[in-house]
Amino acid sequence: MPSQERFAKGPIALFECMQQIPCNPCADACPRGAITVKEINDCPSLNEELCNGCGVCMTHCPGLSIFVVDYTYGKDAALVKIPYEFSPLPEAKTVVDALNRQGQWIGTAQVIRVQTSPNKTNIIWLSVPRELAMEVRSIRLRKQSGNMSSP
Ligand code: SF4
Ligand code: SF4
Structure with missing residues (x-):
């Protein structure tokens, strides 16, 4: 750590x-x-x-064991980069469900960037509340984006 x-x-x-x-x-x-x-x-x-x-x-x-956390990203938000191998990929600027290591819903995150490269693991850049930066380790796509409330 x-x-x-x-x-x-x-x-x-x-x-x-x-x-x-x-x-x-x-x-x-x-x-x-x-x-x-x-x-x-x-x-x-x-x-x-x-x-x-x-x-x-x-x-x-x-x-899929490495993550990047940036607490200097914003006053109230941290940037978390997660590996992502599911399909479809989320789109930038959409709101997604933030999941913890057990796959449980813990809040919402905004997709900042989707980083892809051939034959390598995709990386999703997420803006998350600072207090969730050490908990968010996966995401779940929503059918409709933009809703910040719990499911
Ligand atoms: S590549 Fe990933 S799984 Fe392998 S040693 Fe490094 S962190 Fe661990
Ligand atoms: S590849 Fe980049 S993120 Fe990973 S350990 Fe090296 S400098 Fe850090």
């Missing part, structure tokens, strides 16, 4: 990769050399001063 001082500086990657499995494409993908996987079964460790929250590692992670 990054320090509060680091969160205050801008976006940073969060690794929710808890299982010791033979995997390390995140480390190979990071253009800043911020990720270390000492032994192939180790969980990755992050040099938080080298990470700039670009999200490149997210697009290479087969476990």
Whole structure:
């Protein structure tokens, strides 16, 4: 978990990769050399001063285990980038249901950007209430966008 001082500086990657499995494409993908996987079964460790929250590692992670959180995004909102492999993709500017790690509804989020690249994991940029930044880890599309109330 990054320090509060680091969160205050801008976006940073969060690794929710808890299982010791033979995997390390995140480390190979990071253009800043911020990720270390000492032994192939180790969980990755992050040099938080080298990470700039670009999200490149997210697009290479087969476990969908990496997120980016930016508390400097706004006064009341934080930016959360999540990996997303469902179809259809949401559209930018739409309001979606924000889900926690258990898939439970915890609020609403606005899609800021949909980042796609061939043969890589899609990344959804979300604006969420600051207090939900460490809880929102997935989304559910709504049939009608623009409604900020609970379902
Ligand atoms: S977000 Fe970017 S800089 Fe940070 S660990 Fe991932 S690839 Fe490296
Ligand atoms: S690529 Fe993803 S699953 Fe693999 S070690 Fe890195 S964070 Fe964990």
